[in-house]
Amino acid sequence: MKIVQILETFKPYEWQVSSYAWEFAKNFVSEKYWGVVNLVLFAPEDDDRKWYDLDWYRVIYLPTVKIGSHRFLKFWSKEYWNCINRVKAWNPDTIHTHSRSFLVSMFWLIYSILWNKKWIFFEHSAWRRTVLWWWKSLRRKVYNRGLWKISLIFCNNIIVLNQLSYNYLTKFTTKKLNLIYRWCDIPIAKKVDRNDFVIRMCFISDIVKSSGIGTLFKAYVEIIKTHPNVMLDIIWDGDEKLELERLIVAFGISNWMRVLWKISKDEIWQKYLPTYDIVINPTLDNEELISETTLWWLLAKCLVISTDIWAVREITNMEDLIIVPINDVNAMIGAIEHALWRLEKSWMSYDIVKEKFSWKNALKQYMQVCYP
Numbered sequence: 001m002k003i004v005q006i007l008e009t010f011k012p013y014e015w016q017v018s019s020y021a022w023e024f025a026k027n028f029v030s031e032k033y034w035g036v037v038n039l040v041l042f043a044p045e046d047d048d049r050k051w052y053d054l055d056w057y058r059v060i061y062l063p064t065v066k067i068g069s070h071r072f073l074k075f076w077s078k079e080y081w082n083c084i085n086r087v088k089a090w091n092p093d094t095i096h097t098h099s100r101s102f103l104v105s106m107f108w109l110i111y112s113i114l115w116n117k118k119w120i121f122f123e124h125s126a127w128r129r130t131v132l133w134w135w136k137s138l139r140r141k142v143y144n145r146g147l148w149k150i151s152l153i154f155c156n157n158i159i160v161l162n163q164l165s166y167n168y169l170t171k172f173t174t175k176k177l178n179l180i181y182r183w184c185d186i187p188i189a190k191k192v193d194r195n196d197f198v199i200r201m202c203f204i205s206d207i208v209k210s211s212g213i214g215t216l217f218k219a220y221v222e223i224i225k226t227h228p229n230v231m232l233d234i235i236w237d238g239d240e241k242l243e244l245e246r247l248i249v250a251f252g253i254s255n256w257m258r259v260l261w262k263i264s265k266d267e268i269w270q271k272y273l274p275t276y277d278i279v280i281n282p283t284l285d286n287e288e289l290i291s292e293t294t295l296w297w298l299l300a301k302c303l304v305i306s307t308d309i310w311a312v313r314e315i316t317n318m319e320d321l322i323i324v325p326i327n328d329v330n331a332m333i334g335a336i337e338h339a340l341w342r343l344e345k346s347w348m349s350y351d352i353v354k355e356k357f358s359w360k361n362a363l364k365q366y367m368q369v370c371y372p
Helices: 016-030 078-090 102-114 126-132 138-154 163-169 213-226 241-250 265-275 292-299 310-314 329-340 350-356 359-370
Strands: 002-007 035-040 051-053 058-061 064-067 070-073 094-098 118-123 157-160 177-179 199-204 230-235 257-260 278-281 303-307 321-324
Touching (some): 002 016, 035 078, 102 118, 118 138, 157 163, 213 329, 241 257, 265 292, 278 292, 278 329
Parallel strands (some): 118 157, 199 230, 199 278
Antiparallel strands (some): 051 058, 064 070
């Protein structure tokens, strides 16, 4: 099978849709189903490559022009039509569009009709936009609700990535919905034996207010008063990094809590994750559905504390996933206290997550749905 995935941007593990598309392409080709082209509509400004080849997929950047703060496709350029004709000549069987961009989906609806190709619509979390944003303006209401519904009507297949989206979409379409979980297939190194005298906790996310770093900091300041053997690493970067470093010094906890500079994900998986006992996701962002980072941590056999963000409960009901209310310092303190006494449970969800969110299983389901 030949598949074209239409993306606004493409950089593996940069954000949910891009990460999903990269993983899909890699695993689709590794299972020898055939080839994938990722057609990118808006390339990074600092990347002047229009296309490049890798072992298991191709990425083609369509030419754009920047007007003000927005970028637009150069429909009038010869280069643009050369790219489109290359894709057409490749003769794909299927076009994938992802729900983060409704206008992009409409654009490729036309191509799927003109080329007589199957169009598969992947629903990530666009339905959350139709719920949360519609009142901001009439334009957004028409854009989000109108184009999103058109996508649901005209696509050949709909694939949703969690049960929460599945339940919600039944209100808007009578088409068959196909629930196919995804899993980030990552090379986590073998777990390092735990030090009984030091317990290592970690926060891996952008250091911004919406990540819940403030809630975690307040909770940790209290925890360390009674548990001086608990260390906390903050990994990544963000707007609140300097303020966080200032607070660490002001509270005199530099020997227990440290901020590590932005580290590559490969290094996190291979060097850091295997050393942690507890990983905390205190995010305030209730638009997030199934957090792929929570999957990483459970696969690394860490005990995970997560705020109650939408579909996180779908991951596992085992004791190594502790769920707390959003922005609740006391609940976070209680969860950390509880986690410190159940570290021996940190392996419980490994087999469940590996099976439930297996890319091999997901691709088998995909093939049964789209090419029965």
